[in-house]
Amino acid sequence: MPLKAVGSDVDGTLTVRRGDLRVSVHAIRGIRLLESRGVKVILVSGNSLPVTAGLSVYLGSSGPVVAENGCVIMYRGQIYHVCSGRPPEGLLRKLQDLGLRPSWQNEFRYHDMAFFMPRGVDENSKAELLRAVSEIAEAHGLRVLWSGYAVHINPGNGKGEGLLRALELIGVSASEAAAIGDGENDLDMLSVVPISGCPGDAAPAVKVKVKFVARGRGGAGFLEFARWLLAKGERN
């Protein structure tokens, strides 16, 4: 099957490395390389729609944009809602009572709401907080996604469903697509396509699931993946 589209996570995958949100110039090269070979890049992010769609314009990716961990898509100026509804205010207040800090992007979100961990908490306390958040959210029938940066309260089925809907919009089947991501919230997206990859500094749970583990971190890993995909296409 010829490769027609690549779904890509943003934070930790197109950035300098996991934990650094500055975009990588290698990732930009990788995106433009794929696009110049006719492969559409689809950003699939936990960010809000305007942040993800704006980034897509500036990075030069031509595929649809999937935001809010799969909940909302933009393509050619049209907005498509994959999820419906949003977490109730009472739930969001409970999270703030636990010390979680709402993302400034929540004002621009439709469905998936994001929170940062309290400042200065250690890994143990983080894990404990995540468990507490999951309990609260699950009581409301909502999922909790941890991106490595933010806790997301998500009323949908995650990035995988978002990517499949985006592929549908451009008439590409999942068998003609690949995907790359670094976080646990990318796992379901990585499992809906036949070819998956991750940067060298991805979460361990991601590294064991993907076909291609890059040597470089973050966006350097994305560029490796892009080159590997194109070389693979030439061999076939």
Add this chain to the structure above:
Amino acid sequence: MPLKAVGSDVDGTLTVRRGDLRVSVHAIRGIRLLESRGVKVILVSGNSLPVTAGLSVYLGSSGPVVAENGCVIMYRGQIYHVCSGRPPEGLLRKLQDLGLRPSWQNEFRYHDMAFFMPRGVDENSKAELLRAVSEIAEAHGLRVLWSGYAVHINPGNGKGEGLLRALELIGVSASEAAAIGDGENDLDMLSVVPISGCPGDAAPAVKVKVKFVARGRGGAGFLEFARWLLAKGERN
């Protein structure tokens, strides 16, 4: 005076060239170079706040973010409104009747609304449309700004006031700042600081007003300006 901050337009200034919205890797280098020398970069854009603030995170600029042509600022997660109100619905409908297409970002804007020209109009028709839009807007006491990409209906005083307010927020005086832009909507911002620059492919009206005209286009010109500013600082 030591240089402490640089206000920068985005479209046409940090992008590959005027008319190409893909971000320039040279511009990214320029931003990170300034930041590594302790000079805060302040994005000053006609884009919506979430698009500009998201871009600032990914580009790695640490100054406040000025969006909507000076109407709204974000710094450390706080939003500051420089303008008040927004263009009335009747006015926006009139523009659509003229064939102008609303930007997808309008849904995420507070004050300044943006429209694209109808597809396939020539330069003469564009100028005529701009005159018609100005007449309608001025009847409502609103300004019209043309960025080279979009027509903005702006209820404020433009980018200059936005940049000054942003500098205030970080305790930097205008005399310690520089600015760079390529479009006519950047002129007032370029005039509120002692040192101004533009890329080599800036609008002619901008080229005649600034101190430094770069040779390179777009973001390559931004990198030249950044290096020139830092070398100038060392000479003084």
